[in-house]
Amino acid sequence: MRDPTPARTLVLWCPDWPVSAAGHRPEEAVAVVANGKVVAASVAARRAGVHPPQRRRQAESCCAGLAIVPRDPGAEARAFEPVVVALEGFGALVAVRRPGWAALATRGPARYFGGEESFAVEVAGAVEALGERLGLAGASPPAVERATLAGDWWRIGIADGPFTATMAAQRGCIVPRDEARAFLAPFDIERIGSGELADLLRRLGVTTLGGFAALDETDVLARFGPDGARLHRLVRGLDGRSLAVRPRPRDLAVETLLEPPATDVDTAAFLAKSLAEKLCVRLAGEALACSLLEIEVETSTGDRLARRWVHDGAWTPVLVAERLRWQLEAWLTGAGRRDASDGTTERIGIARVRLSPAEVVPDTGRQLELWGRPRTDDDRVARVFARVQGLLGPEAVVRPLLVGGRGPAERVRLFPFGDPLPTGPADAAQPWPGQLPCPNPTVVPQEPYPAEVLDSDGRHVGVDGRGTPSGVPARVAVGGQPASDVVAWAGPWPVDEQWWDTAVRRRRARLQVVTVGGEAYLLALDRGRWVVEGSYD
């Protein structure tokens, strides 16, 4: 498999974060509304039947006394910042998907704390303490029977890769290594994260993640394309994304200096958008997709803050600007406040913004939409070949690459479509003494088939050690057909390959013949028998 072993990941998930961030408790019937639609609801409200993406009026009609709160993304990001800072106390590589979801690679910290369980308990303790300080904790002390990895407003899960860890966080549990697939199986298909795919699978009779995982990989690729295949890998517990440190991709980062420093978030976000456009163009030029983006900002006073953001699809300028806005909302106001308390009157500005892809993957069609979006030409081609690979198997669709060699068959290597072609030394262009000159035969059989070369007396024509034929080729019979007269011939051209190794040494003699019927063949004498290596058709 091309996927690396999934990295153990801890996910801190805050259900209904918009509600918690607005300062409401789960027992209050609260719905957060944006554009007339419910985006989040408290536990009490959901019990009464409020659920996103209901319309506001519907929500009000099914829950009496429902408090409606308008959505404030900036406030959500600000409220989540202390949580991220608390997580950073445990490990540097915190990745944030959105306010209310953060992940942390557990490998190092778990060893430090003596196991994943004790590590999770440590994190849980820190988060709960933080919640009490911020006024997010419940009024009553946590019930005894409640799992230790779930609080009023937060859940923690550890599993293989971020996808499974998110599911584990919803249960507040730790999924042991290699048990991701069994753990995911009973979950509803809605959890797959793609509404359209979930809807389609449900109509096809697949209602659980386990049911989706049980489908054949090639069938999934054929029917749902590369994006569906990616989700299929996730539900089988093969989450290839990792949060671990890896060599930074060379000079893909883009940065801009702001002069004068931007003092409000909107200005910085606007500039970040054009910067993000530059990054997207650069990544597309390298045929890469970014799965983990690091946004680093520096203030006029020299403070630096870097955050890592994960996103499943392609990064677009709008998404990058949104993440930067979240990051700045949380930090700029916080830093400004801190400085104000120190007596500094000068406002903090942002002097530098830097976007660097922390993890890139080859962009092999993962940016395809499952439905709808107009595709570029190469996307369309890739999709079609993926479909044929789904029909016949991945090995059935191949791309050729010329390599060094002498005979027409050994100069070609075939690679399944989608596999990266090797970019080694271009030995195809090197001189190969004894190589058959242009033109090569247009038909090269997979398995050379036998031929008979006879001289005018009907005797077998052989070639001696000095490359001299034992007779003049006069008649040729190929593939068991009756012999026909030779009108022109040339050769034999002896080739002695790998003579330094007795095990693989190969001596051949090649002969070109044209018969009276206008057929031209490339024949080779191999261990005393003539075979047809190719024909000119």
Place this chain on the structure above:
Amino acid sequence: MALPVPEAGESNPGSPGPGQRARPAVPGLIAQRVRPLVLARDELLPVAPGFAELLGTPGLRRGSTLAVTAEGARGTTAVALALLAAASSVGVWCGVVGLEDLGLVAADELGVALDHLVLVPRPARRFSTVVAALLDGCDIVLAGGSELAPADRRRLSVRARERRAVLITLAGSQATAALVGRPWSGGADVRLSVVGGEFAGLGSGSGRIRSHRVDLIATRHAASPREVQASLWLPPSPGDAPSVLPVATRAAVGSAGAR
């Protein structure tokens, strides 16, 4: 301000008067962009110059079906590869279905860009399904080595027309008798038949094959059916720029039209 403002058109006596003012020259690029129609001649994929005479158009017309068949002579594979060459070298994706013995070094020598070539060598019993699928994605699909029911042939030709792709079918002179299929020319817009040829450069025990002359007869099933005969050298002798050289071109409006 009291500065005299020269009136437009009067400051320079050489300029045309207001009635016949010169229009600003619209750059050709913009004119192309804003042109509302896609003309038939823009729907062409490039093809080596020697084929233009045979096809009757300076390129491969999108949506058309070409049949390359052998009539007692060798060279169909080389002709089919030479048809792909010019288009693939400008970045057009070409799919090849069913030709498991295709000589890819020869394809490279004939000018086919191998990095835009994708092969499905053994489609087994899904031949027509695979050809239909590739017509969705590739601009040119070369299909050969298999027999098809007439209904399938028609269906694939229609598919090519719908998807604005070019379908090239190859039938005939495979090296082994077992692979020889029935000529597949039903529904083709142009049929290229290989009727003769000669290998140059080979003597009795000397020289080597340097080039292959292929004599072709093109039968166009257009509004005015006609036959064109031409000979091409594949590959061209070194030093000559065009990859296909017509040696003799002779148009003959004849038997096909009378039928």
